[in-house]
Amino acid sequence: MTIPTDELTADISKLSLQHGSQNTVNCKGFVHSNVSHFPSVPCKFFQESREIGTFTRMVSSGKYLFDDKLGLRPLKDDICEYIHNPAKNASKIKTQYLGYDLLNGFEDYIPLSEDELNSMDGILNFIGNWEEKNGKKYGLENKFTIVSNRHHLIDLIMCPFSPEEANLIVTYLDGLLIISSDKSKPKEDSGIRSKDTRVRKLCYTGFELENLVTKGKVDSPGMHTCFYSIVENKLTEDVSLLLQAEMDSYNPKTDNYVELKCSVNFQLKNSNHRRKLLRMWIQTGLVPRTDLLVGFRDPYYNQLDALKPYTRDEIYKKFSTRNLNGNRKYYNFNSTIAV
Secondary structure (H helix, E strand, C coil), X not given: CCCCHHHHHHHHHCCCCCCCCCCCCCHHHCCCCCCCCCCCCCCCCCCEEEEEEEEEEECCCCEEEECCCCCCCXXXXXXXXXXXXXXHHHHHHHHHCCCCECCCCHHHCCCCCHHHHHCCHHHHHHHHHHHHHHCCCCCCCCCEEEEEEHHHHHHHHHHHXXXXXXXXXXXXXXXXXXXXXXXXXXXXXXXXXXXXXXXXXXXXXXXXXXHHHECCCCCCCCCCEEEEEEEEEECCCCEEEEEEEECCEEECCXXXXXXXXXXXXXXXXXXXXXXXXXHHHHHHHCCCCEEEEEEEECCCCCEEEEEEEECHHHHHHHHCCCCCCCCHHHHHHCHHHHC
C-alpha cells in the first residue's frame, strides 16, 4: 500500500513536535509499497511541475542574471542529430567523438567550492525579485512552500537506498521552509574534491564529457557561469516545493534539458549501478522536460567508448525489473518508494 502525499502530510502533523525539543523520526518506519512491485508506468513525484524562471550566476563576481540564458550550454548540432536518430548518425559519432581522452584538461580543472555548490542566494534572490515585481509575498496561496537546491532533495530521497546520511538544516522563515546544508557537519572530501587522485579523475570525466558535447560558452577569466532552472512543484493543494536546479545542457531540437553522465557500462546486478540509475531517474524527475545522455568510458584508459541517449522511461525500465535479485537492505532501489 502506498500512502498518498496528503495522508503522509497529515501523519507527520500528528507527531506533535515540540518547540525546542529534539525528535528522531525513523523514516524507515513509514508504510510503503512492495519492494518487488514495479508498475509499468512509474509514479510521479508531483501533482504539477512547471519551470517559472531561470538565472545565470557569474561565479567570479557573484552576480545573478535572472531570466537570462547566458550560462546554458546547448548540445552541438551533430550530437542533437545523433540523439534524434542514433542509427543514422552513428558513424559520425564514432569518427568524431569515440576514443576521446576524457581526462583532457584534468590537471588545470578547479572545481566549485562546497559553499558555491550549496549556495541558496540565487533562489532567495529570485523570490525577492518575484515579490518586488508582484507586490506580494511568494507562496501566499500555500500553507507553506519548501525551498531547496535540487541536490539536497535528491540526497534526502536517496537516504533509504544508500549507506550515506544527509545532514541538512530546515529553517522556517515567514511561510517558507528552507532546506540548506549543515556546515557544522561537513561531508568528507569526496567526488571531484576527494583526496584520492583516482576518484577525482573518474569524477572529472563527467565534466570533460560536457565540454566535449556542448557548444562553448563565455568562460574567459572572470566570466565562469552556471545556469539554473527554477521549478515550482505542487505536492498537495496547499504545499508547494520550489527548487533551484543547475542544468548541464540543452537540446534545441527537442526543447528539453539534457543531463550529461559519464559511466562504465551498466552492470544491473551491481547494486552501485542500480543505485546510480535510480539517482539519475530521481534527478531528471524533479525538473520537467529533462532527458539523459550517457557517455560510457573505457574503465582502464578513460576514453569515450560510446554515447547513448536515454529518456526517463528507458532509465526506469533498466533498473526496475523482476529479473534482478531483490536488495531488501536498500528497498530494492524501488522508484515507487522513492516517490
